[in-house]
Amino acid sequence: MIARDRERPAAPLPAGDSSGVPAVEVHDLTVAYRTQPVLWDVDLDLPVGRLIAIVGPNGAGKSTLLKAILGLVRPLTGHVRIFGEPYEKRRSWVGYVPQRESVDWDFPTSALDVVTMGLYGQIGWLRRPSRHHREAALACLDKVGLADLAKRQISQLSGGQQQRVFLARALAQDARLYLMDEPFAGVDATTERAILGLLQELRSTGRTVVAVHHDLQTVADYFDHVALLNLRLVAAGPVGSTLSAENVQRAYGGRSTVLTHAAEALLGQAGGATEAARRLGGNGG
Amino acid sequence: MELSFTAKNVLIGSTLLGALGGALGSFALLRRQSLLGDALAHAALPGVCLAYLITGTKAPLALLLGALATGLLGSLAILGIVRWSRIKEDSAMGIVLSVFFGLGIVLLTVIQKLPTGNQSGLDKFLFGQAATLVREDLLTMAVLATGASLAIVLLFKELKLLCFDPGFAASLGLPVRRLEILLTLLLVVVVVVGLQTVGVVLIVATLITPAAAARQWTDRLSSMVWLAAAIGALSGAFGSLASASIDRLPTGPVIVLASSLALLLSLVAAPGRGLIWQLLRERRAAARIRRENLLKDLYRLGEEGERWDEFLPRPLLMGIRGQSASQLARSARPLARSGWVESAGDALRLTDDGRREASQVVRNHRLWELYLRHRLELAADHVHRDAEAMEHVLSPDLTDEIERLLGFPRIDPHGRQIPARSGVAV
Numbered sequence: 001m002i003a004r005d006r007e008r009p010a011a012p013l014p015a016g017d018s019s020g021v022p023a024v025e026v027h028d029l030t031v032a033y034r035t036q037p038v039l040w041d042v043d044l045d046l047p048v049g050r051l052i053a054i055v056g057p058n059g060a061g062k063s064t065l066l067k068a069i070l071g072l073v074r075p076l077t078g079h080v081r082i083f084g085e086p087y088e089k090r091r092s093w094v095g096y097v098p099q100r101e102s103v104d105w106d107f108p109t110s111a112l113d114v115v116t117m118g119l120y121g122q123i124g125w126l127r128r129p130s131r132h133h134r135e136a137a138l139a140c141l142d143k144v145g146l147a148d149l150a151k152r153q154i155s156q157l158s159g160g161q162q163q164r165v166f167l168a169r170a171l172a173q174d175a176r177l178y179l180m181d182e183p184f185a186g187v188d189a190t191t192e193r194a195i196l197g198l199l200q201e202l203r204s205t206g207r208t209v210v211a212v213h214h215d216l217q218t219v220a221d222y223f224d225h226v227a228l229l230n231l232r233l234v235a236a237g238p239v240g241s242t243l244s245a246e247n248v249q250r251a252y253g254g255r256s257t258v259l260t261h262a263a264e265a266l267l268g269q270a271g272g273a274t275e276a277a278r279r280l281g282g283n284g285g
Numbered sequence: 286m287e288l289s290f291t292a293k294n295v296l297i298g299s300t301l302l303g304a305l306g307g308a309l310g311s312f313a314l315l316r317r318q319s320l321l322g323d324a325l326a327h328a329a330l331p332g333v334c335l336a337y338l339i340t341g342t343k344a345p346l347a348l349l350l351g352a353l354a355t356g357l358l359g360s361l362a363i364l365g366i367v368r369w370s371r372i373k374e375d376s377a378m379g380i381v382l383s384v385f386f387g388l389g390i391v392l393l394t395v396i397q398k399l400p401t402g403n404q405s406g407l408d409k410f411l412f413g414q415a416a417t418l419v420r421e422d423l424l425t426m427a428v429l430a431t432g433a434s435l436a437i438v439l440l441f442k443e444l445k446l447l448c449f450d451p452g453f454a455a456s457l458g459l460p461v462r463r464l465e466i467l468l469t470l471l472l473v474v475v476v477v478v479g480l481q482t483v484g485v486v487l488i489v490a491t492l493i494t495p496a497a498a499a500r501q502w503t504d505r506l507s508s509m510v511w512l513a514a515a516i517g518a519l520s521g522a523f524g525s526l527a528s529a530s531i532d533r534l535p536t537g538p539v540i541v542l543a544s545s546l547a548l549l550l551s552l553v554a555a556p557g558r559g560l561i562w563q564l565l566r567e568r569r570a571a572a573r574i575r576r577e578n579l580l581k582d583l584y585r586l587g588e589e590g591e592r593w594d595e596f597l598p599r600p601l602l603m604g605i606r607g608q609s610a611s612q613l614a615r616s617a618r619p620l621a622r623s624g625w626v627e628s629a630g631d632a633l634r635l636t637d638d639g640r641r642e643a644s645q646v647v648r649n650h651r652l653w654e655l656y657l658r659h660r661l662e663l664a665a666d667h668v669h670r671d672a673e674a675m676e677h678v679l680s681p682d683l684t685d686e687i688e689r690l691l692g693f694p695r696i697d698p699h700g701r702q703i704p705a706r707s708g709v710a711v
Contacts, residue, residue: 034371070456088458096456103450107315108506117446121457126439153504169453 021084023048023177023208024069029078031064038064042078042233047225049206051199053213053239056229057252062212063099065229066179069210070096082177092121095175097166099182105155111165112150115140118172140168145194160191167198178202180211184218196222219243292529295415295482298423299521299540302479303491305430307517308437309471310492311499311510315448320375321363321469323489324382326476328359330389330485333410334396343406345422345481352410352477359385360469386485413484413537415525426478433471437510444468445506483537490541491517498548501555520544572615574677578606579616580625580643581650581676583635588701593640596632644704649684650676651697651704656687658698665698681706 024046031039039061046052054062067073069080071087082090095118115137116129123129129137141147144164146157154162163183170178183195199209199222213219219226220239227236228243228251235247288296313322329352336351337343359381366377393407409417437444446454447464455461472492479488499512524540553560582605587593603613617633620626625639635643653675654668663671679687685706688694697703 067452072452072455091456091458094456096453098450098452102452104315104317107449108500108504108509109445109449110504114449117442117450117453120442120446120459123442125443128442 021048022046022081023083024210025081025084026065026069027078027080029065029068029080030076031061031068031073032076037231039068039075039229040232042229044227044233044236046208046210046227048083048208049203050208050224051203051222052208052210052225052227053219053223054210054227054229055213055216055219055251056234060230060251062229063181066181066210066212069179070094090177093176095170095173095178097170097178097180097183100159100163100166100185102181105157105162107154109154110151111146111154111157111161112137112141114154114165115168115172118169121173137168137172140171141165143171144168144198158188160187163187164191164194167195171198176207178207178209178211180209182212182214184211184222185214216243216248288529291416291418292525294418294420294423295525295529295536296522298418298426299415299482299525299536300518301423301426301430301521302475302482303495303517303519303521303540303544304514305426305433305517306475306479306488306491307495307499307513307515308510309433309468309475310494310496310517311506311513312444312448312468313472313492314496314500315506316468318472319489319493320378320382321360322472322476322492324363324378324385325356325360325473326480326485326488327382327389328362328385329353329356329477329480330410331355331385331392332358333407333480334389334392337396337407338392341401345419348410349425349477349480352480353473355385356473356477357470360473389485409484410480411484411486412535413480413482413487415482415528415536417481422481429474429478433474436467436471440464440467441507448506483540487537487541490544491521494541494544494548495520498544498551501551501558516544516547520547570677575612575616576620577646577677579613579620580635580639581646582606583626583633584640584643584647587635587640594634596629596634598632600631602633641707645681645707646676648704648706649679651701652684652687652691652694653679654698655691655694655703659691668698 022045024044026042026044029039029042029044030037042065054065056062064073068075069082069087071080080087082094087094112134116133118140119129119133119137123133138147138150141150144167146161146164146168149157149161154165157165163185167180167183170180184192187195199211202209203224211223213223220243223239225237226239226242228234228247230251234251235242235244310322313319332351332353332355333348334351335355336347339351340347362381363374363377366372366380367374372380396407443454443459443464446457446459447461447468451461451465454464475492476488479491483491495513495517496509498516499509502512503509520540520543523543524536524538527539527543528534528536551559556562579602582602583597586597586601587595599610599613602608603610617626617628620639621628623638625636625642626633627636628634650672653672657663657668657671658665688706695703
């Protein structure tokens with residue numbers, strides 16, 4: 001049911017106005033939750049029209065990086081540019097797929113309703129989704145092979161189907177840059193194939209996809225570029241040259257504890273100094 | 286029934302309050318902020334007392350403004366605690382609730398000890414006293430209800446997205462913070478309006494109970510909001526009418542009891558989500574599994590030595606799964622009605638249709654065993670029990686997929702034949 005003909009491939013993007021400018025530029029980005037540093041001095045340019053994986057161990061700041069790009073968390077220092085402009089100016093160019101676990105799937109709403117939410121930005125204030133919007137949303141559901149389940153309450157969908165509903169919602173945004181938080185997490189083989197096909201289709205029409213990814217085994221197969229993250233940026237570039245054993249070891253082989261503690265001590269000078277001292281005394285975070 | 290002027294006021298007021306509480310409570314419930322309404326209500330009590338101490342009057346407007354002030358202060362305190370400490374939201378609400386309520390009770394005691402305070406009657410705010418509603422109160426309520434309904438209707442899709450996925454809402458550029466504040470403000474308004482009728486202690490029930498009841502009956506947010514408003518309104522009307530016709534029956538608690546009854550009914554009887562339906566589903570599934578097991582047992586016995594035409598004695602069949610005669614009969618009767626099993630005296634056998642039916646259960650069982658054995662590399666003596674459960678839930682499509690993955694095997698791990706898929710749809 002996934003191999004449904006895709007009659008309406010997304011139109012290729014007009015080239016020109018932003019050529020040469022990276023899809024995402026991250027400059028000197030530092031983010032902290034209270035005294036806990038989550039991202040430290042990240043500088044990163046992500047090229048247009050590529051599938052890009054953000055990879056790193058648990059707590060490396062992968063999701064936070066996505067949220068910082070989206071302006072959902074406020075950085076301590078640094079800034080982000082989307083196609084050369086601040087996020088506020090490029091909002092309509094960006095599609096977002098949050099982690100599936102971040103919402104309550106028992107919410108009283110249907111699959112089609114969720115996909116229609118991707119169009120709320122276009123629909124605007126005080127107006128209801130029209131038949132035209134509903135049809136557009138249904139076409140997106142069809143692209144992920146779920147048109148038959150449009151009316152179904154979202155808790156009645158399998159995990160993989162829920163993930164595809166989220167992807168369809170992002171497709172409805174018709175964006176140039178897609179930011180996805182663990183799109184492959186906990187999905188069945190059918191969904192994994194469907195998502196991969198979708199990513200490749202997005203790339204073939206000039207879209208850029210940045211996805212947090214947890215499976216090192218498949219990074220090279222699925223993605224063109226990779227950014228290895230562990231609090232700091234360890235390495236970034238084409239998968240072939242970047243995903244070396246040495247870089248992976250540097251990203252996964254234990255966090256630089258000195259840096260973590262130093263950052264905590266610095267951030268926690270006012271109220272959190274004792275907390276940092278406690279952590280330094282213990283086995284670290 | 287002839288209603289007095291006061292009773293009419295109470296009826297209109299309680300109905301309005303119920304509708305408003307139900308509609309807004311739906312959003313609070315879905316945002317998991319049920320406790321927020323409770324905290325706000327308790328936080329309003331010291332405001333009522335302070336307003337009386339400062340102004341020296343019991344003018345409703347002054348008291349309600351006081352309630353509004355400390356209610357808002359309480360909600361700010363919750364936000365502040367969550368933001369600036371490591372305390373989680375539920376604990377923050379608990380802290381604010383008890384601190385403000387404690388303060389309110391202390392102030393109430395102080396007021397009662399004042400020479401002028403004996404008859405102040407502020408304690409009616411604890412449990413509410415709907416009979417004190419006057420025309421101006423109704424007017425205030427009507428204005429607030431109109432404003433809140435307008436906000437819900439105009440901002441419906443934004444509020445829906447805010448409740449479902451605030452992160453995505455923010456990425457679209459929706460002013461999530463301001464929408465959250467709007468929802469909290471509306472909640473404070475309902476609480477303050479409801480203080481006089483239902484009181485500090487029970488007001489949260491007018492928010493949560495109708496919403497929770499409505500959730501049971503529908504899977505659409507818009508229907509849920511309407512239904513919750515209707516349940517709230519009906520409970521309000523019922524409570525006020527009951528207290529008008531029966532002497533000394535308090536309005537607020539009766540309203541809460543009425544909506545609780547609606548909730549109880551919904552939890553038990555609502556189609557799909559209700560307890561009765563769940564029980565029925567489970568029983569139906571169990572009965573189906575027992576029938577399929579009987580088909581399978583008959584198939585296995587028939588398969589041994591190709592004795593398909595032989596009638597098998599019931600005691601033999603009962604022995605396989607330790608069933609009583611009546612348990613066996615409960616499974617055999619519907620199978621006979623479907624024409625899959627026929628009996629002769631005290632013995633049973635499969636018909637041709639029944640054999641085809643049974644072969645599909647056996648097919649599921651054996652393919653699953655093989656899948657566990659070869660794909661997951663479990664030992665042959667470990668796979669049977671798992672297949673006993675899976676054979677009843679595997680769809681024909683999934684079984685076909687397994688068959689394809691395994692390269693269309695013919696023999697199961699125990700050396701028995703795997704039946705082919707039959708074209709008969711059941």
